[in-house]
Each structure stands twice: as structure tokens, then as C-alpha cells.
Amino acid sequence: MTVRNTRNRKRNRILRRMLECAALLSLCLLSGCWDKLELEEQAFVVVIGLDKGPRNTVEVTFQIANPQIGSSDIGTAEGEPPSDTIRFTSSDILSAKELANTVITRTINFAHLKTMIVSEELARDEIFPHIAGAAIRDPELRREVAMIVSREKAFDFIMKNRPRLETRPHKYYELMQQRWMETGYVPFSTLNQYLQQQVTDSMFLAIYATARQHNHRVSRHEDAYLAGQVPKRAGDPVQMIGAAVFHNGRMVGTLTGEQMRWVQMLRHKASVDAFITSFSDPLEEDAMVTVRLFKNGNTKIKFDLRKEVPRIHVTLPLRIQLLSFTSLEPYATDPEMQRMLIKHLKEQIESELLEVIRLSQKKFPGDPFEWELFARKHFMTMPAYQAYGWSKHFKKAKVDVKVELRLENFGKQRTPYMQTKRKEG
Template sequence: MDGRSVEGACERVKACKLILVSVMPLFFLSGCLGKAELEQQAYVVALGLDKTEDKLVKVTFQIANPQVGSSSKVAAPNEPPSDIVTFTAPDILSAKELANSVVPRKLNFGHLRTIIIGEELAKAKWIHHILASSIVDPEMRRETNIVVSKEKASEFIKKNKPKMETRPHKYYAFMQQRWRDTGYVPYANLNRYFQRLSGELFLAIYATTEKNENVRKNEDDYKAGQVPQQSGDPVQMIGSAVFKDGRMIGTLTGEETRISLFLRRKALGHTFIESFPDPINDKYRITVRMTKPGHTKVKVNTKKSPPEINVSMPIRIQVFSNPSLTNYSTNIENQKRLKQSIKARMEKQTMKLIKRTQDEFKSEPFLWYLEARRKFWTMPEYENYDWEKKYTDAKVEVNYDVMIESFGETLKPAAIKKQDKD
């Protein structure tokens, strides 16, 4: 065989290899066995869980109507924004399968962002088994928010009809952003729930449609259902449900929830608006904006018995409202009194909450266990130390480093001159 024949054979071999390499991926990437058309999917945007007898669970699916809120709404102007169906089954996945005996489309959890748990079920010991078994489904994301409703979850979902949002998934998405802005409720999802199952307290969002209004001077000292409200959406979300070892054991108010978030070394919310009693004239309250410019400093001394915890928190204050018209902007003594009053009140309320967690909950939601765990070389050493038990007797000192940054745009509040009586 001459050189030209050998060279031609080599070229043909290279061409065959190139074709083979190009064709092989098609056998793995061109399969359509698992394809799913959009028209065949039913997207669940909210999931409700309620307690029943015999360890069964009542699962409520809120399925979005894709035609509402889109350009195709003209074709179906009278259709509801979602369909709500409830099934009783051993767990979430079996209820999902059972739902397809009624729902013509295949249920999909790809857009699920909110799980509502009825308070009765949240306090049951086997609620963790239900949540843990649902993670087997790859569509169940760990970023899904956990909301505990005072009433049954099925009733909560049916009564939740926001006036400004026709699409239910948008309502929960916008509310999640408001939760971060106000700090009235914690940022709670499945991932954080599973992280805190070893005695640490997990805070879930507390909500209800039932009203038990009670007017209070402190605007954040409410739980869901207690906020004085006239008209508007029926749902109130404020405060948190306290979980320990996977089940609910109590509740916190909006104020206690804010303090809990502040006491964590790193917090998602750094700016809150709150009011405090006027130290000069206690008939009025001063509204301020609180900012947290840095991380909370937490020092845990595990060598002493009981352990010592020192917490230092920087707080910056901007005065927004001063109804009493007291001169704080130019009067140094008044400034000192205001600063000391805010500092004393915050430290008092904080110590009150810490004492409650030690006596009632027997654990802490401030993530201080992470600081204590760093004091040990191995996990067995930390587990033998038993931080949960040691915390109940720990000596805690809290210091708020308060600094007033501004008193508004005016140099001095204008007072109303007294008029002569006619």
C-alpha cells in the first residue's frame, strides 16, 4: 500500500471518530420520555396541613389558575384565581398522588413557596415526620416558607383572599419581602427548620384570619389576630411560632420576634421603625428608626459554671416623630435622657425575653449555640457539654450601644403660640 492510500485511510478513520463523537451525545440528550407539557401541569402555590385522627394528615392544595392575571384572562373573565382541594392521606406525597383522581392535570410543586401548618398539627409530635418525608420529592424545595396558622390551615387558605393580588403566589412573594423589612415575623423556611432540630429553637411565621383585637400603646406588642384593623385583607401575620425538637411549643409577639432577630450575630433585617415612651412627657411616644450598623458581638464563656454570655449590640437612632414637641435637637440634657430611656427600655425588654426562653422554652432562638460550639474541638465534646441544659442557668448580660444620629430636618420643633381668650 502506497503512502497516499495510508494517508486516505487515516483521514477516513478521523472522520468516523469525529462523527461518532458528535452523534453519541444525541443518545443521552434527545430523550423525551420525561417531558411534561405546561398545559398538563397544575402548579401548587400554597400547601396546607391539618391534624386528623389515626396519625393521618389533611392536605390542602391551592392550585393556581394560569389564565388569571395573564393576557388570556379575557377568554375566561369569571374564573377564580385558584382552585382549592383537600384530601386526607398518610403524608403529603400520597395526598399529591391521590389528588390526581380529581385534578385532571398533574400536580407540580415546582412553584410551591409556602406551607401553612394548622396550630393543632404543629403541636403534635409527629409533625416532623410529615415534613421530613416530603423532602423525598425533588420538587419540594428547602426554601419553602413555613407559616403556622392559629386556625386550621384549610380554613386559612380559603379565607385568604387579598384584594390587591389576584394571583396567590404573588401575595406570598410580596409578603416575604415585607417580613424582612419589618422584622415582625422571622425568615423561616424548611432548610432552617431542619438545621435546628437538636434542641435549638426554630421560629416560624405566625398568622391567622381570626380577629381578637386589642389596642396597645406599643405598636409591635401584638400576635397575629390582635392587631386593631378595620377593613383590608383578612390575614394578619405578626409574631412567631416557637418550635423545639420539631414541634411547636409556644408563640412570640412581634416585639419579641424583633428582639430575637437583633440578638443574632448576623440578621437579615437591619432597619426597623419603632416607638418609645417620651421620657420628658410620658403621655406621648417618640417614633424612631433603628439601624444596626454592625454585627452583634456575642461572647460565651463555657469554662465557668454556670456559663457566662455577654452580648453587645450597636444601635443607631434617627428620630422621626416627636408629638410632645420637646426640644431634643438642641438641648443636650434632653438628648441624654432620651438616649438613656431608649437604652434602658430595650435592655429591660431583652432581658425579659431571655428570662422567658430560659424558664419556659428551656432553649434559645438567638443562635448563641454556634458561639458555644466553637469552644470545643470535637462535636462529641460539645454534645457532652449539653448546651441546652447549661443555657437555662447561664448568666446573661446585654448592652445596647445606642447613639442618636439625627432629630429630623428641622432644627427645633415649632410650638403653637397660646392665643388670648375672647
């Protein structure tokens, strides 16, 4: 009996020590709350603006959201503005973040940063790649931040952008990104893409925007505009259409909304699958034909790099829905006229694609279509590809474009009556 009691006491002692050790180890896994910050103790920056400052400095604009606006606590924030905008002159973004706390009582937080606005003046300056590269050293600043180039100062752009339908500034840019993916008027550009293509010596396309009207004009084509040229009369002054073209981290030119759409279609995989556009009518010069254009598969790109002047063969599969034609010609019921229309649209699309390609070869120092990704496959090693100099050879390359166009339907919910009768007969 005594031996059994002794064994039980030893077992209990061992179990007690194991529990004590487990309790001590669990303390190491518990996080303290001494570094916690309440919501009202933080200032959430949702938009950053960058302008060129004096003597190689940068003017950094912070648009700080009011977290109580748009929340269930809106009753306590009645009469408060949805955001506050403040500007500092500093050597870089991170220094401006520290400098902001000389004025702002809350801790500056980049965790909810959605958009970076860069003025065109700074984007064309050689100092900009260093400013953008230094910014990502802050772990709060995410690489998925949308990058927009404004024609005017970024501070002026942010101050003038007061959308009437969206109270919260971050929501405005979030919804606009969805529209960009649908229309194809602008590229889908992020800070991460900018930094990646800067390293690979390829072209980068950023969203082009403005809050001022520039050279107002009316075009027959609804997408042949740059930011500031769209003919509108009221509403928010901000326009986002076209692209700012970068090479080696610096802005070197622009593309209109129409050119941007064709650039995306010429890429192997486009970020936009369909958009609505218009062409001239083959039977009436003053009439227009409006279609919905779909990409019917990936763009096929073939290279012949054996000679000094390379040859590039591009095949673009497309299908269209005919939405409207102001000439009132019977395209929906006459098969012969349909074939004539398809031939005419095919020639127009090929002509516009070749025009964009020639513009890129003449105006830009590189390839905005991302064809270099496929040209690399023709070289055994990366040093061999770099020695070839793709950008130099692209400028003198001969490019052939073939469009495979298929008429899907006329955008109607049912087949036209005359066509139905013909099938029945």
C-alpha cells in the same frame, strides 16, 4: 499516481468513518421529547396546607394556581378563578399528591411551590416532624419553601386568604416575604431551616399567622401583638405577626412581634437591619417617642462557662433616628435634653431585651438567640459540648446586656434652624 489515489481513498474512508461515529455519538446526547408536558397538562401547586387528621393521618390542602391568570393568555381565561383549592386526607404529603389525581385531570407539580401552611394543632403534635421530613423526598419540593404556622386550620386559613391587591396567590406570599425582611415582625423561616435546627437540637422560629380576629386589643406599642390581635377594621383578614417557637421539631410557644424584633437584634447577625418602633417619652408619661432603630454592627457575645451558672455578656451596638415625639419637647435643639433622651431610650431598650431573655429562659426549653453557635467554640469536641448540655445551662445563666446607642439624626432633611445658628456663632 496510483499510490497517491490509494492514499486519498484511505484518508477519505477514515474521515467518513469518523463522521459516522461522531453522528452516532451525538444521538446519545439528544434528549427525547416523549416525556414532555405542556403547560395546560400540569397543575402547579403554590401553597400546601397541613392539618391534623384522624388516626395519625394528615389533611393536605393544595392551592393550585391557574397559569392563564396574569399571563398574556388571560383573554381565554376570562371568568376563571385565579386558583383552585382542594383537600385530601392521607398518611403524608406524597400520598396525597398521588391521591389528588383521582380528582384532578392534570399532573400535580410542586416545582412552583412557595409556601407551606401548618396548623398550630399539628405543629404541636409529635407526628409533625415525621411528616415534614418525609415531604422533602420529593425532588420537586424545594427546601426554600416558606413555613407559616396558622392559629386555625390551614384549610380555613387558605380559604379565607383572598388578598384584594394580588390576583395570583404565589405573588402574595412572594411580596409578603419582602415585607417580613423590612419590618422584623416575623422571622424568615423556611422548611430547610426547620429541618436543620431539628437535627442540631436548637430552637426554630416560624412565621405566626391567622385569618381570624383573636382578643382584639389596642397597645401603646405598635408591635406588641400576636397574630389576630392587630387592631384593624377592614381589608384582608389575614394577619402575620409574631413567631411560633419550635424545639425538637414541635411547637412549644409563641413570641409577639415586639419580642421577635428583639430576638433578631440579640442574634449575632440579624435578618433585619432597621425598623421603626416607639418608646415612652422621658418627660411626659402619656407621650410617645417614635424612632427608626438601626443595628450598627454585629452583636458581641462573650461567655464564661467555667462555673455551673454560666455568665453571658451581650453588647448590642445601635443607632437611632428620632422621627416624632408627641410631647413637643425641644429635643432637636437642646443638647442636654438629647443626652437625657438617649439615656432614657438606652435604659428602655436594655430593659426590654432582658425581659425577652428572661422570658425565653423561663418559658422555652432552649435558646432562641442562636447563642449556642458561639458556646460551642468553648469546647474542644462536639461530644464535649453535647455532654455539657447548653439548653439546661442557658435556663439558669446570668445574662448582662449593654446597649451602645448613638443618636444619628432627627430624620429631617436639614439641620434645625436654632442648631445651625449655634454652630455659626
